[in-house]
Amino acid sequence: MSSAPSSPLPSASSASGVTAVSIPTSAMGLGATDAPLSGARRALVLLVMQGLPFLGLCAGAWLFVQEGIRALDVALLVGMYLLTMTGIELGFHRHFAHRTFETTRPLRALLLVLGSMAGQGSALLWSGVHRLHHAHTDMPGDPHSPTLGRRGAWQRVRGLFWAQFLWYLDAPAIPRFGRFLERHRASPASVHAQEEDSQEQRLARTIPDLLRDDALLRLNQRYGLWVLLGLALPAAVGGLATGTWGGALRGLVWGGFVRYFLVQQVTFAINSVTHMVGTRPLETRDDSRNNGVMAVLTLGAGWHNNHHAFPGSAFTGFRWWQVDPLGQVIRLLARLGWAWDVRVPSPEAIAARTRRSAAP
Ligand SMILES: [Zn+2]
Numbered sequence: 588m589s590s591a592p593s594s595p596l597p598s599a600s601s602a603s604g605v606t607a608v609s610i611p612t613s614a615m616g617l618g619a620t621d622a623p624l625s626g627a628r629r630a631l632v633l634l635v636m637q638g639l640p641f642l643g644l645c646a647g648a649w650l651f652v653q654e655g656i657r658a659l660d661v662a663l664l665v666g667m668y669l670l671t672m673t674g675i676e677l678g679f680h681r682h683f684a685h686r687t688f689e690t691t692r693p694l695r696a697l698l699l700v701l702g703s704m705a706g707q708g709s710a711l712l713w714s715g716v717h718r719l720h721h722a723h724t725d726m727p728g729d730p731h732s733p734t735l736g737r738r739g740a741w742q743r744v745r746g747l748f749w750a751q752f753l754w755y756l757d758a759p760a761i762p763r764f765g766r767f768l769e770r771h772r773a774s775p776a777s778v779h780a781q782e783e784d785s786q787e788q789r790l791a792r793t794i795p796d797l798l799r800d801d802a803l804l805r806l807n808q809r810y811g812l813w814v815l816l817g818l819a820l821p822a823a824v825g826g827l828a829t830g831t832w833g834g835a836l837r838g839l840v841w842g843g844f845v846r847y848f849l850v851q852q853v854t855f856a857i858n859s860v861t862h863m864v865g866t867r868p869l870e871t872r873d874d875s876r877n878n879g880v881m882a883v884l885t886l887g888a889g890w891h892n893n894h895h896a897f898p899g900s901a902f903t904g905f906r907w908w909q910v911d912p913l914g915q916v917i918r919l920l921a922r923l924g925w926a927w928d929v930r931v932p933s934p935e936a937i938a939a940r941t942r943r944s945a946a947p
């Protein structure tokens with residue numbers, strides 16, 4: 588562990604024109620008005636979050652055994668993976684959660700829809716949970732640290748498993764946050780006055796900039812529709828391309844269900860694997876790691892030690908060999924005039940955070 592200060596999130600600089608967001612220092616733990624999820628509700632949430640995607644994977648395995656896999660299936664799987672991973676990493680993570688760049692309203696809406704299609708929660712919920720992660724990384728209050736309080740090999744394996752598969756069960760606000768946002772839309776002042784110190788309040792306090800945008804909030808509240816769109820789109824392409832119902836079913840399974848499982852597990856592995864496995868070239872006060880395999884799978888998010896050192900940076904790769912495909916997309920958007928206020932740390936700032944043993 589280093590003693591160097593880690594940047595709070597989002598570390599909006601005054602030069603970027605983005606208003607700094609203050610993160611509450613209270614923990615994600617249960618508030619005075621919170622009750623933990625009941626056993627039946629935990630089972631239901633677990634079924635939705637892990638059971639259904641896994642059933643989707645099983646459907647893909649069954650189809651593979653029965654009929655093999657065709658070029659169109661691979662194209663829909665890869666195409667939908669790239670689209671929804673872009674929605675999560677470029678949209679939910681770098682734009683909504685960290686405000687590392689600003690963009691046009693249509694592109695902002697598109698990123699919200701693509702990210703929602705991944706089925707990992709709405710943009711506002713995802714951003715709130717992620718901002719809490721950065722405010723309390725690997726300390727009490729981090730919603731999904733795999734290392735907090737874990738000593739010894741067995742405890743660390745348990746931590747990895749919990750951060751990968753189960754952490755959201757200890758956050759009852761997550762399944763309730765959509766209804767909280769509905770009440771917020773109806774009466775922002777009264778909902779904040781009534782619900783003191785609940786987990787929903789704590790999440791909401793991390794995203795004042797997003798809550799102020801009513802058009803965004805309206806799109807956000809159609810989350811279920813966007814998840815269904817993520818399943819209907821590959822089914823429609825598969826059906827239209829082959830002119831058969833069987834083609835539609837194959838599109839649904841490969842581009843919808845199997846893709847859903849893969850994108851979810853890869854994204855959650857950023858919470859678990861990249862806080863345990865990889866290198867730590869930059870000074871941070873957490874356990875974040877750079878992991879090249881995860882960087883390829885997430886289109887750039889796997890340089891997680893770089894990201895925790897500079898969470899406000901639009902780019903995650905700081906060396907020529909650190910591949911960051913979505914960073915290149917941001918560069919392209921900026922060149923086209925569709926992205927601006929693109930925030931980048933100076934080479935001096937990166938050098939100052941580089942651990943002596945990691946310097947070239
Ligand atoms: Zn992290």
Ligand SMILES: [Zn+2]
Pocket residue numbers: 680684685717721894898
């Ligand atoms: Zn982040």
